[in-house]
Amino acid sequence: MRKPPVHKSLRNAFRGVFLMMKHERNFQLEFAAFLVNLFLIFYLKLSSTDTILILMVSFGVLATEILNTAIEKICDFVQPDFDKRIGFIKDISAGAVVLMAILSVIVGVMVYWKYVSGFLQQF
């Protein structure tokens, strides 16, 4: 099969992100958190290093959620019935999202704390 041109592959990939936004509640919440982070990056005038850290963990959570959803969809496709092995695969896949979410909270607290404590010291 001929490979599609780069712009078509890119369009398909962005359609994937759009489908996640439309259908997946967890992704919608994580995307909302990403938008809040974008606002805080500008409002608190984060340094470039802190901005990169926040963007890396935010995109990390979103990308991990997409992979987790893809694994869940494949599981449901190959085995729609109850199967302990499918439960195991789905659980460890969800575990990846949880670990990434924990990292994002740790990074978020460490980064934002500097700015909030600096702001509070003015009083």
Ligand SMILES: Nc1ncnc2c1ncn2[C@@H]1O[C@H](COP(=O)(O)OP(=O)(O)OP(=O)(O)O)[C@@H](O)[C@H]1O
């Ligand atoms: N076919 C199955 N066989 C065995 N256990 C399953 C099966 N489908 C789901 N489970 C169990 O139910 C849990 C939730 O699975 P489900 O497919 O509903 O994901 P979800 O609620 O969309 O998860 P997430 O919130 O991570 O997107 C799994 O982690 C697994 O433990």
